Amino acid sequence: MREGSLEAPVRRPLAWRDPDFTDPAKLDAEMRRVFDICHGCRRCFNLCDSFPRLFDLIDASRTGELDSVDSKDFKPVVDACTLCDMCFLTKCPYVPPHEFDLDFPHLMLRYRAMEAKTKGVPFADRELAKTDRNGKLGTLAAPLANWLTDRGNARGRALLESRAGLHREAELPRYASRSLAARARKEAPAVNREAPAFGKRKAVLYATCFGNYNDPGPGLATRAVLARNGVETEVLHPRCCGMPTLEQGLIEEVAAAAREVAAALLPWIEKGYDVVALVPSCALMLKFEWPLILPEEQAVKRLAEATFDVAEYVVDIARKEGLAPGLRPIEGGMTLHMACHARAQNMGQKAAEMLRLIPGAEVQVIERCSGHGGAWGFKKANFETALKVGRPVARQAREAGKAYVTSECPLAGVHIMQGIERLGGGEKAGPELVRHPIQLLARAYGLDGTAQGGTAP
Template identity: 65%
Template sequence: MAEGSLEAPIRHPIPWQDPDFYDEAKLDEELRRIFDICHGCRRCFNLCDSFPRLFDLIDESESGELDTVSSTDFKPVVDACTLCDMCFLTKCPYVPPHEFNLDFPHLMLRYRAVELKKGEIPWSERQLTETDRNGSLARPVAGLCNWAADNKNRLTRPLIEKALGVHRDADLPKYHARPLTLQAKSEVPEVNRAAPAFGRKALLYATCFSNYNDPDIGLAARKVLAHNGVDTEVVYPACCGMPQMEHGDVARVAETARKVAAELRPRVDEGWTVIGLVPSCVLMLKFEWPLLCPDDDNVKALSAATRDIDEYVIDIARNEGMAAGLKPLDGGVTLHIACHARAQNIGQKSTELLKLIPEADLKVIERCSGHGGSWGVMKQNFEVALKVGKPVARQARQAGKAYLASGCPLAADHIRQGMERIDGEAAIPAETHHPIELLAKAYGL
């Protein structure tokens, strides 16, 4: 048997409309087939908590093989998966087109889709993933929500933990009273007609996070792009569905994909590039949506037109060249490379972006932060999420830089929280940043 494929890796469409996808006996057969291969391979032992749980389960069984492990014990293995995609992309030699046809993250997704269909994913766990509903409801009372959700609030957080299962110590994103889409209407930066890249046009897909929680990311991106001659518009048809995907709701994500792609198709056909501000959302538009809707031309066209913000800026830097005006940032930057940025197979575009800043002093960490979206804040996962992210937090603490950045804002906040649990002399940055915010700062925008 060949170790690894001679062909470039591919990913098969997710057959969520096939009744076999939800057939529990067939799912169990596939879990056993893949778990057995992983048991013999073990390359992924230190990527997350799923694999150590799987290997311990098998090693501690009666025969030390999978045949004496009960399928009812598989759930903790699945529960520890954050769908970061790192096993598929960075370790596994058996991904398609290899005949083993192994896609561990999508197997975990299938398990969750079956759980959801059986009504086994608790109502409380799904409430955090309703990002559009939550953002719209929280906006008019953002101050009150932020007070209640602050993890220093010992009055409300135990109640939230009881009602929604969110760990009382987990940092939660703050809500903003004025979403990005609203601010973008009144604050339109002037496009620099003298910039080398003048003439480009791009739609900034706000993402639920930048829209409701941190509009500054979108505003910074818009200013940097305008300074570089790019005409932008902010759009936000709906959340990309990654939060629902984490809970196996593939049908709903596919429905969102079709709707959003149909809405944006005319703009794509006019030549607008679609730029996502958060890597997970970009990953959805580029890769997961086409795998869920392989026959939808709108989804395909949107996928081809989508770029990560850091990827887009580097495309300008390489082709037309950046507009002048970047100045050094004092104190250096610890940069975390988000898993879902790595999963796009675009190289370290965040690193390249920050290296555009003169005298850039960078400590780059390319390892999973452990947060896993809404997964890492849940009561049963929070300590595991901190454990998985501890090597990253330790390196960031030791680096002692003035800034902490990640393309994934949730990862950055999670790392920051992990740093607070590690001894060190240098001050922990009070805030975290998206790389594009630091580029805007270096431009003095």
Template identity: 65%
Template sequence: MREGSLDAPVRHPLDWTDPGFYDMGKIEAEMERVFDICHGCRRCFNLCDSFPILFDLIDESETGELDSVDTGDYKKVADACTLCDMCFMVSCPYVPPHEFDLDFPHLMLRFRAAEQKLGKGEAGLAAELTKTDRNGKLGALLPILANWAIKVDNGMTRPLMERIADIHRDAWLPGFAGTTFEERARGDGIEVNRNAPAAGRKVALYASCYVNFNNPGTGTATRQVLAKNGVETQVVYPECCGMPQFEQGQVETVAKKAERIAGELEGWIDQGYDIVALTSSCALMLKFEWPLLLPENEAVKKLARATFDVTEYVVDIAGKEGLTEGLTPLDGGVALHIACHARAQNMGMKARDMMQLIPDADIKMLPRCSGHGGTWGIRSAYFEKAMKVGKPVMRDALKAEKTYVSSECPLAGLHIRQGMDRLAKDKPDGPQPTGEPARHPIELFAKAYGFDLGR
């Protein structure tokens, strides 16, 4: 038996239709097997809170081994997992095809799915956080009121949100736009440069719930950059990809979403359109997670093959046709966070590659996890842990003293900016944030082309 694997990681389909998938006895037995391997390795000790919790449970047990850890405490390990996939994609030497066949994130997902079946999953208003389309539509109806209510200095609403919806009162939350990206795209007047090197390409932009309802500026910037490079774009947004529900273990709900969305996007693919996702989490779902949920669904497989992350797509144009001239340097440089769900796509650091296409690129790389983890990072029990996990990134971003902070994950960017503010307040004589909000890399790329940054 060899120690570790030199082969590329592969993942098994999730057999969520088998009743045994939800058998808690079988799950705990598999957790015992996996946790014992993790205990003997400990390579992931610094990735997230799951592993320190596991190792502390073992080290503080009667025997100092897993055999004296109560299986009831396994939930503590599972609850701390953000499904960032970094242990699987980057650190673990025992992922398949290694014979140990270890997939820690999907085991934690299976545990949560079983809890959902047993009625022990998220309930009440806390579970309503995952309904991003419904929440986005409500926020878009009354954005002034909604944005007032979510401000951290609102002493009336934030304690109430913490008590009822389990949202930590100090966590920064994304604001709502008055008009959706779909609505803005219909009247933005962006014209395609038919003389550009990439003229003839066609893209259906899968907007994502975040871009559609919270930050249409990312979508507008994408349309501007692609149009300048000759690419026709259409905005297509059937519904949320289901990542928030996936994080909670609602695999059947996500599978149904995948069927519906893949069925609608298939028509665009058949017309010669590439599919470009505007957030890294959505791209990960379309490319990798949906095919593991529905491995026999031809529309899902076709969609996975046709999908690009937005930064990946711009780099693809640069490599194959070349970009339209006109990029100019960004004054003050960029502290660039590489999101975990971008790294999990196994495509390389495309945000870095794209930003390096800008003349005189001044980039400080921030490759570690932000700690946010979707809805996990704003929950009352986990917000401070999320801040702790993300502190190295926040500290490096502040020390870099760049004009811009950028992340492919909008929630990670918001989280990093909040952490930078916290650190700066603790050391008022040290580096201070510039006041610029965190931006998606495509927004800064659009600025380098001379387009105005908007929200």
């Protein structure tokens, strides 16, 4: 039997409609099979908190083996998984096509699907996952919403901690007063007809919930950069990609989101538009997770084939047509955190490649989990663990001595800055957070003033 697979990893379609998928006994048998393999390998011990919890559970058991661990004690292992996919893509030697056929993140998803079916999802978690509804309300009352969620509002944050389980010290996303889609309808940047890509490309920006309601800045920067490079753009947000509900095991709801978004974007794809997703988690959903959930749906397949991550798209233009001139150096250097869900797209370090298109760019890359994991890192039960997991990233970012810290993940960058804050910055001024690398490229083009999102840093 092979120690590890020499072939590229492949993922199986999710059999979520099969009754066996959520059958407690069959799920428990599969978890024991996989956990026993993980126990014998332990290469993932430093990726996230799931694996230390699993290994501590086994090591503290009566026999020191999985056979003496009660299945009811598996839940903390599942709860610590953020579905980052790093174990599957970067560490595990036993993923398909290896005969062990191990997919740890999708096994954790299966457990959550079983829990959602048999016990339901806690009310607060269910409401937090309604990102479109929350976003629409948040933009309508942005000053009030931002006042309530501000870390300096002790009473408001105590209320959110007790009612919604959100840690009072976690930096929560702010809301923009106008959505990206609303701004795009009134603000269309002039397309550069002299750019090499003019007439060859046009793109729909899938706004995403965060890009639409919380921080339009990266979306505006993307439009400005693409316009400078001759690319006509439209901005659409049919609905959330479903990542928050995927994390809760509500796969049927994710499938409904996939069908709706694919139906809305397919006419644009048929007119020759590329699709650019503004957040890595959402790009991952469109490109990889949706086709595994609905492998028989042609619209979903076509959308996956037409979708690009932001940095991936800019680098593709640079390679094939060449970028428009006008990029100027950015002083002080940049520390770039590679988001886990960008790495999970298996496309290489596209954000780093993009930033290195800036003349004389000094880019230090950090390829390690920030510890945040979406809504997981905001919660009272997880916030301190999230900071602990992300401490090596915060330390590297602080010690790099660069002028800017940026991450493709809009939540990771803020979390890293909180980690730096916890470490203490001494007398030296800390780095400036730029929420997405595309905003640094816009700055290098002199487009920074046209690409502001209107939210506080």
